[in-house]
Amino acid sequence: MAKSNKPIIWFPFAAGGTVIAFFIPVIVLLTFMAALGYVPTGLSYDSMRAFAGSGIGKLVIFGVIALSLWSSAHRLRCTCYDFGLRADTLVANVLYLAAAAGSIATAVYLLRI
Amino acid sequence: MGEEMSRNLGAGAAREPQSPPRAGRVGGAGPLIREVPPTTWFFRHPRYLRYMAREITCIFVGAYCVLLVLGLHSLAAGQPSYEAFLVALRSPASIIFHLLALAASFYHAATWFNATQKAMPIQLGEEFVPGNLISGAHYVAWAALSIVILFLAGVF
Amino acid sequence: METISTDVVIIGAGGAGLRTAIALAETDPKLRIALISKVYPMRSHTCAAEGGAAGVIKPDDSFDMHFDDTVGGGDWLSDQDCVEYFIREAPKELLQLEHWGCPWNREADGSVAVRPFGGMQKKRTWFAADKSGFHILHTLFQTSLQFPSIIRYDEYYALDLLVDDGRCQGVTAMEMRSGQLRQFHAKAVIIAGGGAGRMFPFSTNGAIKTGDGMAMAYRAGAPLKDMEFVQYHPTGLPNTGSLLTEACRGEGGILVNKNGRRYLQDYGMGPETPVGQPQLKTMELGPRDRVSQAYWHELQKGNTVTTQWGECVMLDMRHLGEKKINERLPLVRELAASYLGVDIVKDPVPIRPVVHYMMGGISTNTQAATPLPGLFAAGECACVSLNGANRLGSNSLVELLVFGRRAALSAIEHMQGLPATNTAALNARAEATQLRIRELFSRTDGTESMSGLRKEMMDTMEKNAGIYRTEEGLQEGVDKIDELRERYQRVILTDKTNVFNTDLFQMLELGSMLDCATAVTVGALARKESRGAHQRLDYPERDDKNFLRHTMVYHQGQAAPRVDYLDVVITKSPPGVRDYSGDHK
Amino acid sequence: MKERLVQMEILRYNPDTDTEAYFQHYEVVCQEEWVVLDALNKIKETIDPTLNYRWSCHMAVCGSCGMMINGDPKLSCHTFLRDYAGVIRVEPLAHFPIERDLVTAPDDFMEKLKRVKPYLIPKAPKPISEGEYKQTPAQLKRYHQFTLCINCMLCYAACPEYGLTPKFIGPAALSLAHRYNQDSRDGGRDERQEIIASKEGVWECTFVGACSEVCPAHVDPASALQQIKIASSIDWFQEHLMPWGKK
């Protein structure tokens, strides 16, 4: 038995879990307001553009989305197993690739702004 | 019985008896292994349902992140596309999805903060800091952070 | 029948058995060690010990004081050479446990903490909260896991010793999960089978403490020593018999009767000490025999409290405060709350004396050897004559360690240059066991119910061999146990299957208990004096002229046992007065 | 003393005679303050001597009497009849092979316990003659909770991940490894990490938390396991990304 390399997966998962807990509820709240028709000034095109244009903004957005995606993907992988889906390697590959794709897309879009 | 049962006739590597080595049995069929029903086990006890509920939040959080990526895509594509994205948010499906995501993310946050006291106990001097204090501090920080973000976003 | 050949067999994997096994493995890594136990080691009853283990470590203490306390506490029936050896080894053994990771409570500077205990004139009881035995057992068990030469046979029920050529050379045992008999051939056998408190109806002892080890040795010809000395612990729960450790009183708990009086002052343990300031060897910190006897007198006087669980006195710990209780007596608080519904922080808890410990056992000398060559014994099943007529609380856990190790060393010595084993002879002996078991299965004329017989035995022991004894009572007890042993031949075995047949094991255990009960009652009848835990209403005084001797009971097949005596070893402390009046320096 | 007629439904299985397990119904008069174990003892004594189960201490410390009571892993000597109404369903501990009736085979647990090296591997060995290792009350407290495990295996019966993946070392054994890792006298963490930070080790745990909910000794294995995960992650990053940090 050797030590597992699981930390590469688990550590971002835990970090992502923390990020989700701290950030996602309030962000959902913001877009929910937009969905209800009241767009907060911070979500206007100009402010968003300014925010996403700044270096720090890019970093925050990328961090939140990438980590949350990773965390969700990993959790979903475990959940699939718990639900009786035993093709763990396949599930893992699909989900982690999806999370990675989402993160790359995020990076690409951010670089375009 | 309703539950699957199968006999263990010396199979099951992980559960083979260990030391001391045991000789064959006197007849009889040997121990009975009651398999865990792989797809329905979580109905056996409410605590497993609570666990599954926590795990399932990830579906909504994940989906919501995809929505954010889409938003970012529209933002990068210029104002008209971004405005269209904002309008699209108003669909009933989006509203329902938001409600679910909101519930899921809050549930996730609560379970996560409650867990911090287990994952990161703090010992000051001899005593451990009471777990509720650790979790409580997280809740306070969370509330403060959320208010700051709402403020920066111009809600107040 | 499968034969397992090994170097040493240990019967019992409690504190004593595990300590022995580790000592063997450490001393000679090449030895093959078979460790047999009818329960998984960590289920052994050592886990229930709460209070702690005594060993001289603090600068204000001395070996002489530990010696005096032990010898006086034992009412001068201890062999003093044995006590001498014991007190010197004790701190080493406790330190050894510390080095193996035992979580002893600590002083602020990081040294080991000690607490006061009944009958001890200094604080010298090492403790791990109120789970000392639990931690000792688990530390030993976990430590034993690192020795590949210790081969465990968990859930093997040992049946009969294999004796040939005048030496003990093995044992038969049944694998409980298959019902198969095995024979173990070895150069030395060490019994560490624990006590026999289950002979009595109210006991702090677990279900497994049925004296199998004692009975096994007894049947094989080794004498049982001082069996009439049965310790009652003064503070047991009245319904389950669960123990509230002596540390309750060590920490300052007080005993009161229905009038709220601290009645111990009326029985030579006064004068009354201030509440919350326990004073060593006085009042509540008197020795167990005295404190239990005081209960009996209160009962006769009608001073006890009538509760739904019977007559009780009250143990009051409220003045200790919640913080101290949680820190030092968490288990006690939990036990009282869950089994009686009493929160000791808020209310006094009703208690009564319950059978706790067997001072007697397989006769051994200071080298832990029995008179039967090749057979050694350690722990509660042995009587090395450390505890005399009354064991002091917290000496027993150390006894397991000191004499567990000693037994290992003696066994290794014994193994040098032994003649070859006569396998055929041993096989023949093992066949006899097999026949005995077969007979139980094939018995068709059974008329007696096992649980009925067991209950009669317990009632007899309580009634006729309890805290206070008389000639007629004991004679009645001897006769009754005789009768029960005879009726035992007709007990029905209901369950005739092989796998984990607890009906069978309970039946065998009942047989062991009846053997032990015989030795207790016969020994008690013959001892016409009062000493320590053996109190005769008809002979209220200690009689050093006739009874400064150990009772030795020998098995004689179906006939009545033979009683003999062995002189007590006195080295430096002539019999004196046991003084718990608080006047001592 | 109040008495009550208690109804019980007990899973029976005898490999010598049965091909299937089945529930047997018993009715027994009990005292209100009794525990489930008392009821079982009364059944064995007065109704059915062939019923089998383990017990010894009757004070929740020996760890032998674990069983499923109404679907929940419990110590039967510490489960009070007063907390139950209706038929009480008693089964052997889940996730372990049934030897007979309520008796399960704990071999797997015993093997795992041994595998995690649950004994002190001293940081700086010294002879007994030099006295005790100093350990302050604070250092003792750091690991004390994890010493309280009575090896009752209720946590294994509660942990679904153990049920689904029997190779998982599981809550109690991992907690005991953590107990020694946290002990100021111990220096064996690196050795133990090879086992507990493996795939079958702590990483099978998805933090269900059921182990801690059922633990009768308040060990809180879930906490130990999460602490191990964090520490193992830190190790990994130190070993792989900051080779100068460790070794």
Ligand SMILES: Cc1cc2nc3c(=O)[nH]c(=O)nc-3n(C[C@H](O)[C@H](O)[C@H](O)COP(=O)(O)OP(=O)(O)OC[C@H]3O[C@@H](n4cnc5c(N)ncnc54)[C@H](O)[C@@H]3O)c2cc1C
């Ligand atoms: C509630 C309680 C509290 C106590 N508190 C203290 C205290 O604070 N301080 C103190 O010094 N002492 C205390 N004692 C006394 C002390 O704990 C015991 O005397 C001691 O633990 C006995 O240890 P042992 O190793 O001899 O036997 P046990 O721990 O009882 O072990 C006996 C072993 O023998 C095995 N065995 C028995 N029969 C067979 C068989 N037929 N076949 C195979 N194996 C068999 C069992 O499986 C078991 O492994 C207390 C006792 C009790 C009951």
Ligand code: SF4
């Ligand atoms: S951790 Fe708790 S539940 Fe698990 S075996 Fe230990 S005491 Fe039992």
Ligand code: F3S
């Ligand atoms: S229940 Fe199982 S999954 Fe982990 S937290 Fe406990 S071990």
Ligand code: FES
């Ligand atoms: S009988 Fe010992 S834990 Fe229940």
